[in-house]
Amino acid sequence: MPTSPxxxxxxxxxxxxxxxxxxxxxxxxxxxDARSSSASASTGSLPQRYVxxxxxxxxxxxxxxxxxTFRITMKRVNVGxxxxxxxxxxxLGGVCVDVLTLKKxxxxxxxxxxxxxxxxxxxxxxxxxxxxxxxxxxxxxxxSRSEESGxxxxxxxxxx
Numbered sequence: 683m684p685t686s687p688x689x690x691x692x693x694x695x696x697x698x699x700x701x702x703x704x705x706x707x708x709x710x711x712x713x714x715d716a717r718s719s720s721a722s723a724s725t726g727s728l729p730q731r732y733v734x735x736x737x738x739x740x741x742x743x744x745x746x747x748x749x750x751t752f753r754i755t756m757k758r759v760n761v762g763x764x765x766x767x768x769x770x771x772x773x774l775g776g777v778c779v780d781v782l783t784l785k786k787x788x789x790x791x792x793x794x795x796x797x798x799x800x801x802x803x804x805x806x807x808x809x810x811x812x813x814x815x816x817x818x819x820x821x822x823x824x825x826s827r828s829e830e831s832g833x834x835x836x837x838x839x840x841x842x
Contacts, residue, residue: 726787727760732815735842736822740770742832748773751763752824752836759784765794770806770834778806782813791816796826807831 733756740749750772756765761784768780779799786793798808811828813836823829824836 701840715716726784728756728758728784728787728792730758732756732792732822733758734840737836737841738821738824738836738838740824740834740836742834745831745835747832749834749836752834752838753841754782754838755842761785761787765792767799768796776803776805778802780813785812795826 698726726744735755737751737753740752741747742749744766750770752768752770754766754768759765763784765782765784768782770778770780772778780796781799782794782796783793785795794813794815795810796813797810798806802808807828807830809828809830810825811831813826816823816825818837820840822838824834824838826834828834
C-alpha cells in the first residue's frame with residue numbers, strides 16, 4: 683500500500699496514477715489541510731507575478747533572426763497543468779501555437795514544457811522542448827531550448 687503522494691514524471695504527467703489507488707493509504711488518511719500543504723509544497727503553483735497576458739518581439743540564433751511577436755496568457759495553475767498557449771506571429775502573419783505545461787517553479791524562474799499545438803501549419807516546429815520565463819523588472823525573459831528553432835528568446839511585457 684502506498685504511503686506517500688505520487689511523484690510527477692519528467693513532463694509533469696501523472697499518467698498511470700489513479701486516486702482510487704490511494705484510498706486506504708497513509709496519504710489518503712491524512713487530514714485534508716496536511717494533504718493540500720504537502721501537495722502544494724511538492725508540486726508548486728504559478729506565482730501571481732506571472733499571471734496575465736504577456737507580449738514581445740522574439741528572435742532566434744542569438745538575436746540574428748527576427749521571429750515576430752510572441753504572446754501568451756498565463757493562468758494560475760499547478761505544476762503538471764497547462765500554463766497557457768504561446769502564439770508566435772511572424773512578419774507575414776503566419777501563426778504557430780505552442781502548448782505550455784508548468785514543470786517547475788523556483789524563486790528565479792518558471793520552467794515549462796512546450797509542444798506544438800495540433801492544427802499548426804507545416805512551418806511550425808511540433809517537437810517538444812523546454813522553455814523558461816524569468817522576471818526582469820516588470821518584464822519576463824522568455825527562452826526556449828529548441829535547437830531546431832534556433833533557441834528563441836523574447837523580452838515580454840505585461841499587456842493585460
